[in-house]
Amino acid sequence: MKRNIVVGQSGGPTAVINASIAGVYAEAKRLGYKKVYGMIHGIEGFLQDKLVDLDRYLSDPLDIELLKRTPSAFLGSCRYKMPKIEEHPEVYQKVIDIMEEHEIDTLFYAGGNDSMDTVKMLSDYAKQTGRTQTFMGIPKTIDNDLPITDHCPGYGSAAKYIASSIKEIIRDNESFGAVKPTVVVVEIMGRHAGWLTAAAALAKGIDCTGCDAIYLPERVFDVDAFVEKVKELAKTRHSIVIAVSEGIMTADGKFVCEAGDAVLPVDAFGHKQLGGTASNLCRIIAKETGLKTRPIEFSTLQRAGSHLASLTDVDEAFCAGGVAVRAAADGRTAMMPVLVRANDEPYINWIDLHDIHDIANVEKKVPDEFITEDGCGITDAYLRYARPLIMGELNPMFVDGLPRHIVMKELMSN
Amino acid sequence: MKRNIVVGQSGGPTAVINASIAGVYAEAKRLGYKKVYGMIHGIEGFLQDKLVDLDRYLSDPLDIELLKRTPSAFLGSCRYKMPKIEEHPEVYQKVIDIMEEHEIDTLFYAGGNDSMDTVKMLSDYAKQTGRTQTFMGIPKTIDNDLPITDHCPGYGSAAKYIASSIKEIIRDNESFGAVKPTVVVVEIMGRHAGWLTAAAALAKGIDCTGCDAIYLPERVFDVDAFVEKVKELAKTRHSIVIAVSEGIMTADGKFVCEAGDAVLPVDAFGHKQLGGTASNLCRIIAKETGLKTRPIEFSTLQRAGSHLASLTDVDEAFCAGGVAVRAAADGRTAMMPVLVRANDEPYINWIDLHDIHDIANVEKKVPDEFITEDGCGITDAYLRYARPLIMGELNPMFVDGLPRHIVMKELMSN
Numbered sequence: 001m002k003r004n005i006v007v008g009q010s011g012g013p014t015a016v017i018n019a020s021i022a023g024v025y026a027e028a029k030r031l032g033y034k035k036v037y038g039m040i041h042g043i044e045g046f047l048q049d050k051l052v053d054l055d056r057y058l059s060d061p062l063d064i065e066l067l068k069r070t071p072s073a074f075l076g077s078c079r080y081k082m083p084k085i086e087e088h089p090e091v092y093q094k095v096i097d098i099m100e101e102h103e104i105d106t107l108f109y110a111g112g113n114d115s116m117d118t119v120k121m122l123s124d125y126a127k128q129t130g131r132t133q134t135f136m137g138i139p140k141t142i143d144n145d146l147p148i149t150d151h152c153p154g155y156g157s158a159a160k161y162i163a164s165s166i167k168e169i170i171r172d173n174e175s176f177g178a179v180k181p182t183v184v185v186v187e188i189m190g191r192h193a194g195w196l197t198a199a200a201a202l203a204k205g206i207d208c209t210g211c212d213a214i215y216l217p218e219r220v221f222d223v224d225a226f227v228e229k230v231k232e233l234a235k236t237r238h239s240i241v242i243a244v245s246e247g248i249m250t251a252d253g254k255f256v257c258e259a260g261d262a263v264l265p266v267d268a269f270g271h272k273q274l275g276g277t278a279s280n281l282c283r284i285i286a287k288e289t290g291l292k293t294r295p296i297e298f299s300t301l302q303r304a305g306s307h308l309a310s311l312t313d314v315d316e317a318f319c320a321g322g323v324a325v326r327a328a329a330d331g332r333t334a335m336m337p338v339l340v341r342a343n344d345e346p347y348i349n350w351i352d353l354h355d356i357h358d359i360a361n362v363e364k365k366v367p368d369e370f371i372t373e374d375g376c377g378i379t380d381a382y383l384r385y386a387r388p389l390i391m392g393e394l395n396p397m398f399v400d401g402l403p404r405h406i407v408m409k410e411l412m413s414n
Numbered sequence: 415m416k417r418n419i420v421v422g423q424s425g426g427p428t429a430v431i432n433a434s435i436a437g438v439y440a441e442a443k444r445l446g447y448k449k450v451y452g453m454i455h456g457i458e459g460f461l462q463d464k465l466v467d468l469d470r471y472l473s474d475p476l477d478i479e480l481l482k483r484t485p486s487a488f489l490g491s492c493r494y495k496m497p498k499i500e501e502h503p504e505v506y507q508k509v510i511d512i513m514e515e516h517e518i519d520t521l522f523y524a525g526g527n528d529s530m531d532t533v534k535m536l537s538d539y540a541k542q543t544g545r546t547q548t549f550m551g552i553p554k555t556i557d558n559d560l561p562i563t564d565h566c567p568g569y570g571s572a573a574k575y576i577a578s579s580i581k582e583i584i585r586d587n588e589s590f591g592a593v594k595p596t597v598v599v600v601e602i603m604g605r606h607a608g609w610l611t612a613a614a615a616l617a618k619g620i621d622c623t624g625c626d627a628i629y630l631p632e633r634v635f636d637v638d639a640f641v642e643k644v645k646e647l648a649k650t651r652h653s654i655v656i657a658v659s660e661g662i663m664t665a666d667g668k669f670v671c672e673a674g675d676a677v678l679p680v681d682a683f684g685h686k687q688l689g690g691t692a693s694n695l696c697r698i699i700a701k702e703t704g705l706k707t708r709p710i711e712f713s714t715l716q717r718a719g720s721h722l723a724s725l726t727d728v729d730e731a732f733c734a735g736g737v738a739v740r741a742a743a744d745g746r747t748a749m750m751p752v753l754v755r756a757n758d759e760p761y762i763n764w765i766d767l768h769d770i771h772d773i774a775n776v777e778k779k780v781p782d783e784f785i786t787e788d789g790c791g792i793t794d795a796y797l798r799y800a801r802p803l804i805m806g807e808l809n810p811m812f813v814d815g816l817p818r819h820i821v822m823k824e825l826m827s828n
Contacts, residue, residue: 073589390815401804
């Protein structure tokens with residue numbers, strides 16, 4: 001007889017990570033699990049026994065639909081780094097103890113690279129100590145940098161938000177055109193992998209000239225070449241829009257946003273909080289060319305823009321949650337659902353399962369065939385890859401003129 | 415027999431200024447005008463005889479619908495300051511000459527304060543010199559700072575974008591909550607009037623705690639009091655989200671974004687291009703409180719976000735264009751359609767006409783009754799005023815996963 005499960009969310013939120021929670025809940029209930037617990041603030045809250053019975057929030061199907069349309073982590077997120085097993089086995093034992101106490105058979109964890117590492121280590125500990133509890137990862141990251149899977153839930157919606165917003169920015173900038181030539185530099189998230197920035201290329205179409213240049217962190221950023229590129233563009237174009245990744249680095253290994261006296265804050269994993277790349281580049285352009293400039297940062301809007309979510313992405317996130325539950329019910333552990341693509345157009349894909357050990361801590365960068373030879377453009381091969389991921393819309397439920405979300409009282413009172 | 419008209423757009427674009435052009439075109443055609451010309455880049459382009467016959471773009475009703483859903487100035491905009499009549503009458507004469515040459519009876523100009531000044535001076539010149547040509551303004555500004563009219567087309571959509579995005583930012587920030595307390599400072603447009611920033615207050619609701627503080631340029635900004643406010647908030651809340659106008663000034667009359675060594679660029683009207691207020695405040699908070707911070711600027715996204723337009727706003731913008739045409743056909747000149755409100759809820763309003771001389775160069779600030787006594791909040795009276803303006807949605811026409819726009823080749827090739 002089926003007992004209980006627990007699901008948690010970790011790392012930077014996305015527009016559709018909640019759809020995965022909805023998928024976990026719906027499939028678990030269908031399969032006859034007794035309780036579906038949610039961890040409040042991921043494994044960090046779980047270690048403090050902060051659990052919520054999701055029946056309290058999701059028993060009405062309307063709430064499931066609202067959850068699919070609510071951005072960010074409904075359960076709360078964290079950036080908690082698990083210690084090494086051999087150094088602090090008691091942390092792992094505590095997770096097992098809390099699971100036993102609540103009769104939880106499986107722990108599901110939705111997140112990116114760091115979160116999959118947590119799942120890997122928990123399952124390793126359980127195996128080493130002969131425990132029966134199982135652990136499943138659920139892919140989630142706007143960064144799209146998990147390996148094995150064709151793409152990650154969360155990426156399609158972020159890409160749709162970025163491409164739509166870039167179109168609106170280009171529309172705005174070209175309205176002045178010749179009477180006020182302006183260079184707009186748009187800064188997009190992505191520390192080491194340029195997937196999100198590449199999405200700016202999707203803006204190009206019959207009604208839009210698209211970005212004039214796109215710089216990913218996969219290529220060394222050369223400030224002089226950048227200035228030359230802008231000068232060259234300015235000879236023929238009045239409205240210039242350039243997309244850059246927050247993670248671009250110069251040859252000396254420094255982030256462009258670290259130029260000058262900037263000191264970037266650092267998180268629990270030692271990752272620097274980036275920002276200011278567009279501003280720095282605008283200052284350089286203004287100084288070197290005299291052109292009018294405008295820096296724009298999408299900031300957290302690009303990962304929270306559920307009002308512009310991709311229906312394809314929402315559905316895949318939902319199904320990834322469901323598949324993880326089904327696999328756990330079948331006795332699998334230490335796995336993550338991966339998206340497999342058979343064809344670009346028509347888009348034909350399915351969901352498979354893969355060993356978490358091949359996934360944790362591996363970062364998938366944008367491959368060479370998606371970047372043009374001059375290093376500041378995106379190829380058609382990328383467009384064929386990305387286009388299916390932004391297809392379809394899931395309209396928000398508007399109440400009083402604004403998208404309605406579903407929220408946990410526990411988080412709002414924070 | 416009816417001859418021709420011309421319509422132009424000026425100043426910062428909005429999500430619905432094109433709906434006014436659609437309204438002008440549709441009503442003019444219905445009334446039997448022969449040609450509806452568009453000025454390319456407003457009066458600046460008109461003075462260079464840059465006109466386009468709008469039949470080329472708008473004869474299919476589908477194109478009218480696309481135009482309603484296309485942000486920014488379809489015809490191109492400008493920030494051209496007309497000289498004083500007595501100093502350069504030849505500029506005014508040139509406008510009249512070009513109108514005569516193209517058999518244009520009426521010139522329609524959609525814009526804000528500066529643009530209404532252009533309409534006023536053109537109609538003054540025509541009157542002084544005994545011309546028969548007529549001139550009509552059409553209100554357009556996200557800033558909502560035109561007098562007489564209850565509100566301005568463009569404001570409702572910007573307010574809807576701001577409130578929706580603030581909700582998503584709050585959702586994102588509270589997902590970390592206690593495990594990573596962060597102060598987010600969101601910078602919103604509005605040089606002297608805080609209407610747009612006030613819209614951040616609309617985010618509050620049953621599913622959202624709303625902003626923790628909102629600072630408008632109508633009040634002197636006190637940095638010390640601001641830091642104290644943040645410290646006070648941090649005692650009870652982990653996720654803090656504060657909205658500030660880009661135009662807030664300290665008691666010495668300096669913009670907060672001018673602090674330090676910032677030198678702001680200046681436009682043709684002598685207005686400084688603001689930006690960096692949120693970053694400056696985040697630096698101050700980090701230094702004075704040690705709290706983690708994140709600055710966010712909506713930048714041009716807030717005026718170009720037609721994918722999240724308010725249907726009420728689109729309809730009013732469309733009708734304002736139509737009413738201006740009807741009034742001109744009736745022989746009126748030097749007028750602007752104004753929105754008149756009878757009731758908040760149910761929202762009952764109509765469109766009247768008002769003398770442009772009472773409107774040009776007058777800036778309507780946020781009244782005292784919309785600002786709380788402590789100077790960092792918004793009252794319920796404002797919410798009753800603003801709520802009707804963000805009601806309803808006009809979904810984009812999505813093609814290949816992105817909103818489709820209608821564009822003039824003349825602007826794209828810029």
